Amino acid sequence: MDKPKLFTVGPTYVNEDVREEMKRQMFSHRSSDYVKLHSELIEKLREFLNTENEIFIYTSSSTGCMESGVRNMISDSGTGLSTICGAFGKRFGEIIEQNGRKLVESEVEWGEANRGEQLDEVLSKNPGVEVVTITHCETSTGLLNPLDELCKVAKEHDVLTMVDTVSSMSGTRIEIDKLGIDFCFFGVQKCFSVPPGLAIAVVSKKAMEKAETVKNRGHYFDFLNLKKYNDKNMIPYTPPIPQMFGLSKQLDMIIDEGAGNRFYRHSKISARVRNGCKDLGFGVFPDEKYAAPTLSCISNPLEVDLAEMNSKMKERGFILASGYGKIKDTTFRIGNMGNVTLDDVNEMLENLEEVVG
Amino acid sequence: MDKPKLFTVGPTYVNEDVREEMKRQMFSHRSSDYVKLHSELIEKLREFLNTENEIFIYTSSSTGCMESGVRNMISDSGTGLSTICGAFGKRFGEIIEQNGRKLVESEVEWGEANRGEQLDEVLSKNPGVEVVTITHCETSTGLLNPLDELCKVAKEHDVLTMVDTVSSMSGTRIEIDKLGIDFCFFGVQKCFSVPPGLAIAVVSKKAMEKAETVKNRGHYFDFLNLKKYNDKNMIPYTPPIPQMFGLSKQLDMIIDEGAGNRFYRHSKISARVRNGCKDLGFGVFPDEKYAAPTLSCISNPLEVDLAEMNSKMKERGFILASGYGKIKDTTFRIGNMGNVTLDDVNEMLENLEEVVG
Numbered sequence: 001m002d003k004p005k006l007f008t009v010g011p012t013y014v015n016e017d018v019r020e021e022m023k024r025q026m027f028s029h030r031s032s033d034y035v036k037l038h039s040e041l042i043e044k045l046r047e048f049l050n051t052e053n054e055i056f057i058y059t060s061s062s063t064g065c066m067e068s069g070v071r072n073m074i075s076d077s078g079t080g081l082s083t084i085c086g087a088f089g090k091r092f093g094e095i096i097e098q099n100g101r102k103l104v105e106s107e108v109e110w111g112e113a114n115r116g117e118q119l120d121e122v123l124s125k126n127p128g129v130e131v132v133t134i135t136h137c138e139t140s141t142g143l144l145n146p147l148d149e150l151c152k153v154a155k156e157h158d159v160l161t162m163v164d165t166v167s168s169m170s171g172t173r174i175e176i177d178k179l180g181i182d183f184c185f186f187g188v189q190k191c192f193s194v195p196p197g198l199a200i201a202v203v204s205k206k207a208m209e210k211a212e213t214v215k216n217r218g219h220y221f222d223f224l225n226l227k228k229y230n231d232k233n234m235i236p237y238t239p240p241i242p243q244m245f246g247l248s249k250q251l252d253m254i255i256d257e258g259a260g261n262r263f264y265r266h267s268k269i270s271a272r273v274r275n276g277c278k279d280l281g282f283g284v285f286p287d288e289k290y291a292a293p294t295l296s297c298i299s300n301p302l303e304v305d306l307a308e309m310n311s312k313m314k315e316r317g318f319i320l321a322s323g324y325g326k327i328k329d330t331t332f333r334i335g336n337m338g339n340v341t342l343d344d345v346n347e348m349l350e351n352l353e354e355v356v357g
Numbered sequence: 358m359d360k361p362k363l364f365t366v367g368p369t370y371v372n373e374d375v376r377e378e379m380k381r382q383m384f385s386h387r388s389s390d391y392v393k394l395h396s397e398l399i400e401k402l403r404e405f406l407n408t409e410n411e412i413f414i415y416t417s418s419s420t421g422c423m424e425s426g427v428r429n430m431i432s433d434s435g436t437g438l439s440t441i442c443g444a445f446g447k448r449f450g451e452i453i454e455q456n457g458r459k460l461v462e463s464e465v466e467w468g469e470a471n472r473g474e475q476l477d478e479v480l481s482k483n484p485g486v487e488v489v490t491i492t493h494c495e496t497s498t499g500l501l502n503p504l505d506e507l508c509k510v511a512k513e514h515d516v517l518t519m520v521d522t523v524s525s526m527s528g529t530r531i532e533i534d535k536l537g538i539d540f541c542f543f544g545v546q547k548c549f550s551v552p553p554g555l556a557i558a559v560v561s562k563k564a565m566e567k568a569e570t571v572k573n574r575g576h577y578f579d580f581l582n583l584k585k586y587n588d589k590n591m592i593p594y595t596p597p598i599p600q601m602f603g604l605s606k607q608l609d610m611i612i613d614e615g616a617g618n619r620f621y622r623h624s625k626i627s628a629r630v631r632n633g634c635k636d637l638g639f640g641v642f643p644d645e646k647y648a649a650p651t652l653s654c655i656s657n658p659l660e661v662d663l664a665e666m667n668s669k670m671k672e673r674g675f676i677l678a679s680g681y682g683k684i685k686d687t688t689f690r691i692g693n694m695g696n697v698t699l700d701d702v703n704e705m706l707e708n709l710e711e712v713v714g
Contacts, residue, residue, distance in 0.1 A: 006384070008384070008385045010385075011383035011595065012383065013382065013383065014382065014383050019379075019380040019381075019382075020380065022379060022380065022599065023376045023377070023379065023380055024376075025370065025371060025376075026363070026368035026369065026546065026552050026553075027363070027365070027368065027676070028365045028367075028368065028676070028678065029368065029553070030679075031676075059416075059417055059418045059553075059554060060416055060417050060421070060577065061416045061594040061595040061596075062594070062595070063576070063577055063593070063594035063595075064416070064417065064421075064577050064594075066576070066577075067575055067576055067577040071575075094576065095575075095576040095577075098574070098575055098576040098579070099573070099575050099576065100572070100573050187595060189383065189595055195383050195597070195598055195599045196383075196386070196416075196595040196597055196598060197416060197554040197555070197595075197596075197597025197598075197600060198554070215457070216456070216457050217455070218424055218428075218455055218456050218575075219420070219423070219451065219452040219456065220417065220420055220421050220423075220424040220452075220578075221577075222455070236420070237418040237419070237420035237421075238367065238418040238419070238420075238544060238546055238553040238554075239418075239553065239554075240552070240553055240597060240600070241368065241552055241553060241554075242379065242552045242554065242599060242600075243554060243597070243599075319385070319388075321385065322387075
């Protein structure tokens with residue numbers, strides 16, 4: 001790993017091979033060269049994501065996908081329900097409202113997981129809800145929500161699911177088709193370790209059918225227009241070709257590693273981070289039963305000066321992530337997404353011990 | 358110039374230095390390193406664009422900027438007027454409608470320019486219009502609209518202006534502040550010769566004030582949110598850091614070349630392309646008084662088999678652009694955006710003569 005060593009929660013460290021691949025000379029996005037790149041990328045994504053659903057390439061960050069899901073899947077004056085356990089779930093709800101749809105919230109305390117039982121109750125009280133948003137990995141609290149039970153409840157109520165897999169996809173197994181996820185999305189700069197500028201969404205047939213009935217879909221994020229071009233292995237507007245090359249290369253490496261190996265690696269390393277931090281007297285912020293396998297949110301019962309700690313770690317070449325949102329000053333975060341190895345984490349923990357010791 | 362030689366209309370040929378710059382290792386977009394990159398880029402853009410207006414960085418293509426302008430500058434049930442002389446002006450109007458706003462069109466035949474007199478007439482008949490869209494360089498017909506007279510008329514009617522400078526910015530002088538343009542935008546993959554994935558918009562104080570009165574601005578393209586983060590030298594969501602490095606590097610080279618030299622170079626080379634094509638018996642599709650300085654749309658009175666011609670040129674290493682939209686089969690286009698030199702064009706024309714001779 002290059003110095004400085006990135007334990008951020010995205011953008012994450014990018015391999016030399018991927019960055020080299022992104023150096024290619026440009027060509028027209030209406031050429032046969034582009035069609036080849038697009039179709040190969042979709043094919044590799046389909047293999048790795050193990051889905052039969054439509055796969056869209058977005059020239060945007062993941063936040064753009066959130067806007068796209070909201071505009072295509074909730075009727076003009078319809079209602080979305082946001083399950084919230086941190087900053088990113090909260091923001092998903094705000095995006096629903098900012099796009100003129102009605103919002104119902106199903107919220108728990110930061111650090112707790114959204115659970116099926118509560119979702120069931122809120123959906124029962126709000127029969128008009130069309131779509132449920134789920135933040136799979138809540139990056140602000142380092143928590144992984146139980147996708148299986150939340151999707152099950154959503155299906156029982158016959159509402160569509162939009163799942164934010166931004167900081168979980170490729171770091172843990174997500175059975176898109178089996179769980180019946182209607183719309184899930186991620187940026188490439190987290191567990192995929194590609195520079196930012198490109199987002200991917202996976203869209204079910206039901207979600208596509210719903211979009212046909214929604215008027216206020218806009219232009220840029222319109223499912224129907226994206227589908228029309230996707231059928232020709234293109235996108236409606238100019239795509240970020242360098243990141244597409246980068247992701248294509250990275251997917252080769254990911255498929256080589258093997259999905260199971262990759263998920264196990266993330267899980268083992270994040271456990272090492274949490275245990276190492278607890279050994280130093282820190283705590284784990286979220287309910288540890290739901291601790292995320294891709295980043296750790298660490299609480300500070302020691303009342304260490306976290307700004308000073310992060311700054312000293314940076315001097316030693318280790319970049320950790322600050323807390324986020326309302327727990328910004330009382331927690332810090334350590335990402336282990338993508339290329340981070342167990343050796344990297346051990347070295348980082350040794351240094352952390354010296355810094356706070 | 359690398360083989361193949363790109364005379365496309367974007368993405369355009371990218372210098373080795375710029376591609377090398379894009380290889381940098383990633384870092385957090387909430388770090389001081391990012392703030393430095395963002396602020397330096399805004400500063401260089403401000404110098405080159407010579408504007409006091411707000412400069413936004415978009416994680417999108419230019420089409421995203423169109424959606425942003427429409428959603429922020431036209432009231433929820435307000436009306437936009439689109440001046441149309443080709444495919445991209447037409448699409449701008451469609452984006453207005455797809456976002457639930459009303460549309461008035463001021464259209465001329467493909468190949469003709471939108472003129473102030475007609476705009477004045479249409480605006481007089483439609484006093485409710487809030488915003489006029491202008492396609493500065495209409496890429497489908499290779500035509501540069503007279504921005505000065507169109508902006509003057511818009512101001513006389515006290516309507517805001519949204520100007521598509523996608524294939525003109527940095528290829529010809531655009532006096533944003535002097536003309537009083539309220540919103541103009543471009544992608545980096547045309548005359549700036551940076552790989553695609555990043556778009557820039559310049560927003561007037563009046564446009565910002567208008568946005569405050571518009572409800573349905575959404576989230577991803579919201580001026581007010583973009584401004585809030587821009588004030589901290591950040592953007593609300595993850596930006597395409599490699600393209601930002603590329604653009605920053607390219608702006609150094611552009612500023613070194615000098616704006617006047619750069620504009621003169623584009624103008625001289627496009628005239629050479631048109632004259633060279635006329636010498637071979639081709640025609641110039643648009644009214645030549647308004648021919649664009651950044652690309653040429655060439656008509657085919659010779660009835661050469663254009664697909665075969667383009668294919669033979671490709672074999673020789675020269676990539677030309679096909680026609681677009683309803684003149685797809687009867688025209689072809691030759692871009693001279695960004696890094697194309699007079700020597701490149703002369704070599705290309707010699708080969709074209711051999712291919713069609």
